[in-house]
Amino acid sequence: METRARQKKTPGRQDKIEVDKEMGETEPTASRHANAEGEIGLEKILEELREFRKENNEKLADIKEDLNNTNKRIEEAENRITEAEEQIQQTGEALVELLKLQTQLESKLTDQEGRSRRDNIYGVPEGSENGSSTITFIEKLLKDGLDLDPSTELQIQRAHRALAPKPTDSARPRSIVVKFLSFKTKEDILGQVWRKGGLKWNNSRITCDHDYPPEVLKKRKEYAQVNTALKEKKIRFQTPYPAKLRVFYEGETMLYNSAEEATKDMKARGLQVDVIRPQQTLLERLQHRTWTTKRGRGTPGETTSAPEYVERLKSFRRK
Numbered sequence: 001m002e003t004r005a006r007q008k009k010t011p012g013r014q015d016k017i018e019v020d021k022e023m024g025e026t027e028p029t030a031s032r033h034a035n036a037e038g039e040i041g042l043e044k045i046l047e048e049l050r051e052f053r054k055e056n057n058e059k060l061a062d063i064k065e066d067l068n069n070t071n072k073r074i075e076e077a078e079n080r081i082t083e084a085e086e087q088i089q090q091t092g093e094a095l096v097e098l099l100k101l102q103t104q105l106e107s108k109l110t111d112q113e114g115r116s117r118r119d120n121i122y123g124v125p126e127g128s129e130n131g132s133s134t135i136t137f138i139e140k141l142l143k144d145g146l147d148l149d150p151s152t153e154l155q156i157q158r159a160h161r162a163l164a165p166k167p168t169d170s171a172r173p174r175s176i177v178v179k180f181l182s183f184k185t186k187e188d189i190l191g192q193v194w195r196k197g198g199l200k201w202n203n204s205r206i207t208c209d210h211d212y213p214p215e216v217l218k219k220r221k222e223y224a225q226v227n228t229a230l231k232e233k234k235i236r237f238q239t240p241y242p243a244k245l246r247v248f249y250e251g252e253t254m255l256y257n258s259a260e261e262a263t264k265d266m267k268a269r270g271l272q273v274d275v276i277r278p279q280q281t282l283l284e285r286l287q288h289r290t291w292t293t294k295r296g297r298g299t300p301g302e303t304t305s306a307p308e309y310v311e312r313l314k315s316f317r318r319k
Contacts, residue, residue: 096283096287103283110215110216113213114212114242117212119178119186119189119208119209119211120209121138121141121208122206123173123201123207124141124173124204124206125202125204126173128201134159134161134176135156135159138154138156138159139156141199141201141206145196145199145201145206146192154180155182156178157180158178162176190208190210193208194208216243219242222259222278223243225259225263225274226262226263226273227239229266229272233271235248240255244257247262259278260277263276
């Protein structure tokens with residue numbers, strides 16, 4: 001019985017040993033397969049990483065090249081902008097000088113036109129000539145009004161009503177334009193009329209004045225508020241040619257060159273006037289917008305030879 005039992009157990013142990021051997025032989029084979037597959041996976045990953053890095057390097061090289069080209073274009077654009085700004089600045093400065101010259105020439109032309117213009121006689125009722133020559137009527141009007149010798153030669157070259165439609169009876173009569181042959185005679189007649197405070201003709205007050213150019217009339221109209229305030233205060237004043245104002249204050253005489261200058265001083269003196277702010281001319285607007293050269297750092301009052309705005313523009317360039 002025991003021998004038989006041992007014999008039964010022996011084959012089982014051998015089977016187990018054989019199975020163990022078979023299992024022992026199976027585990028090393030699986031490990032080898034797993035290691036082989038792992039090595040293949042790592043090589044594939046490394047190969048893909050190499051390709052990825054290569055592609056990135058190529059793309060980075062392209063990006064770098066694009067950046068270099070962009071920087072070149074930006075630098076070229078900056079140079080062109082600098083040149084354009086310098087040219088615009090030079091053009092603005094040249095335009096300012098031309099406008100200054102134009103202003104001077106216009107002033108001279110207006111002065112010459114004003115001196116060569118005729119005189120205006122205001123307040124003569126329409127139809128006072130009674131069909132006679134206007135020159136004959138004006139000579140009689142001036143000689144009688146100024147108590148001149150009838151033999152005095154006034155040397156009137158031309159005289160006529162202002163070239164405008166004939167007004168109604170209730171409207172203000174047209175002025176009479178008179179051209180004297182002699183400038184001295186013209187000034188003498190005007191001076192006497194002004195000193196006398198005007199003339200009388202058929203209960204009408206007659207005044208005389210220069211025939212001013214439109215530019216002068218426009219500037220003189222700016223003193224309208226000032227003249228009204230001075231008349232209310234009974235302050236004597238004059239309006240010298242072309243558009244100035246001379247005011248005779250108590251113990252002091254002031255000469256103003258513009259309505260703004262006059263109103264500022266009058267307001268400071270306590271007169272009820274508003275300061276007149278004239279509109280900026282094109283020259284003044286350009287001078288405000290145009291860059292100016294600053295004072296140099298060396299000698300006081302010395303201007304720099306090279307405009308500082310060029311250096312200022314260069315400081316904004318990309319580095």
